[in-house]
Amino acid sequence: MTNDMMQVLMSTVVLSGPLILAALGGLFSERSGVINIALEGKMLGAACTAVFIGAQTGSPLLSLIGALGAAVIIGLIHAVLTQVYNVDHIISGMGLNASILGATTLFAKTLPQLQTDEAAAIFPSSFFWTMAFVLAGAAALYIARTRGGLHLLAVGNDPDKSRQMGLNPVKIRFKSLAVAGLLCGLSGALIASTSGNFVPNMTDGRGYIALAALILGGWRAIPALLACLLFGFFHALELMLQGQPILGVDLPPELWQSLPYAAALIALALFAGHNKAPAGLGRP
């Protein structure tokens, strides 16, 4: 039993890694006032690019750079759509997610680099989840203690008043979405690093779970990290319990697989009501 417990705890840390990185990406985006359901798309795009470049060049460094680049580009497209062309933030995010899912699925079926059985050259997962914990602390400090962090909070809460105080909300949001891209890039590369291969839709809705964790954490770095650990724990529990009979009854695997998502839903319903979203979220 203790062995099982240890294993669940270990997997919790490992499984929450992608969630933490993506949630931090969401933190930068949403704190600056841009609703970001495109976390999922950025992660998927980054995972695909990481595997492709890793397989093509054999260089984990280039693979990482490619993953970050892809996610930053997607982030900047979201910025252009929402900030320059005033597209509704949700619609822009949905559009990006759908396009990227389509494109990466197509690539997976057509590009030979994505079809080999050999694992592509990507940094080991431990590198990424160490980054996840370090960056969560760094993000919390950045927002609470720096000029850049203060500007981020200000434009996210009231872009008009921020403008009056001499800030440039659009510029700050572009920067924030680039940072969100970097963080989602890390998250996507981490997901790709676990197997070294790309499978269509391999992010599996974890971008949305990360968003739920961000909301549950009240748009704050450390509480969001804890929420990610909670969801990671349910994911680990699912993996361990799947296939085991409970009180003599065999539950279908689909029921187990829904556990992390159900947990996210219930946690949001129970606890997120009091959390205050940045007041300028979604405002031009």
Next chain:
Amino acid sequence: MDDGGDVRSLRTESDGVAAHLDGITKVFGKLTALDQVSFTANRGRIQALVGENGAGKTTLMRVLYGALKPEQGAISLHGNEVQLDSAADGISHHIGMVSQHYAIIPELTCLQNLMLGAEPEAWIKQAECISRADELATKMGFSFDWTAKAETLSPSGAQKLEILKLLWRDAEIMILDEPTAMLSPADSDALFGSLRQLADQGAAIIVVTHRLPEVLDYCDHVTVLRGGKLMADKPVSETNAEELAELIIGHGVDAPVLDEFEPGEILLKVASLTVKGERGDEAVQGADLTLRSGEVVGLAGVDGSGQRELFQAILGLLNPVSGSILLCGADAERVSPSKRIEQGLRLIAEDRHAEGVVDDWSLEANASLGLQRLEPLRSGPWIDRKERADFAQQSTDLFAAKHQGIDKPMSSLSGGNQQRFVAARALLLRPKVILAFQPTRGLDIDGAAQVFSQLRKTCRDENAAALVVSFDLDELIEHTDRIVAMSGGRIQSPPPGEEKSRKIIGELMVEAG
């Protein structure tokens, strides 16, 4: 200039010019917003800039601040001609502006608001910043909990924070746009005390205002604009209220004569009413209020004293926690808002865009908004289009709102004309109880006087009653029959014989619970 013995004019004479605008002309499309206007701000002086809406006050100040570039004219600061291309340029030349709607973000802490846009370093040293903030606050006799969220600030606290923001940025020329709009009389006194202190320390202070008593009581010098032209520029000691009013609107104004009347039956009776506000606090606490037919009652109070929640409860939009509302003799509990409208309840909404009109709809469609179930606008399950067109026409005619046809969208009207339309709509169709939240918002002196005179006429002639919220006590004193004060959710009436006493009502306005 006058060289009289009083302290004010001595100050006026002895200090140097901080900013001078020379022959400024600013054109927006076909409209000449400023026509060859010159303006001087001196160190050590509180300078008033007065004029009606659209006279060009704010435009002139935005030119000085660098936010607008004039077509003609020169700006010199401390004797040197400068080129200001943006608000950032203004800030770097130590010009600071506090706009009427404070640029304070409630979700940030007081310290964060103080520093925003002017942080000393990329890494914020909290302790150092707090000690500098405390130093500035102490200098002004203020005290702040710097780590508290700014949403905890009262309106006067927010105004004080705005002043400290100017000092944090080393502003030497300080522009305040309608600084007392949200303040109680006592807080306004205190504000001008602080401004005087800043002026004595060498700041040049410019106050944009429409409240003449403020100009006469606290300012050294006054500049009057009308229709983009400079009408007068003189020491306050050389002018008086009548002259200023005449300069501002171009003709003399007579104080309205409130005709005698006998209050009739009770139309609205609010008893021990308690209503919870948005944040779950008791925004209205055991309020009592009675309106009788014929009378126009002013509800004085600083913004956020519970006026909004009181209105919402009377309208049936918020359920009271306890207490009762009697509307036209019947208990209004569980009576739907539309039923209350049928009983004669009318609203002139505070925020006409959010609550009063639909900007994209025609004037015609907007005319029947909320009144669509009333005869003659209703015709069976349909709306009688002809009646509605007539009604829209009457609504534009009553206060001569300028429009390009009643089939044009509401957004084609200027703000003042929209307000005229909204006010007229509430008065025309058999009103019984009229709730008016800042009914003269965005109107000039003449327009405001017309709205109030029609409001009184409607109440007298049709045996209706009106409750008027205004944050400007002088307006209520001038135009309403009696005044009650709201503070911290409670309503208090001044003692008999003192119904219009500025001093007593001012005290009631700040007496929290």
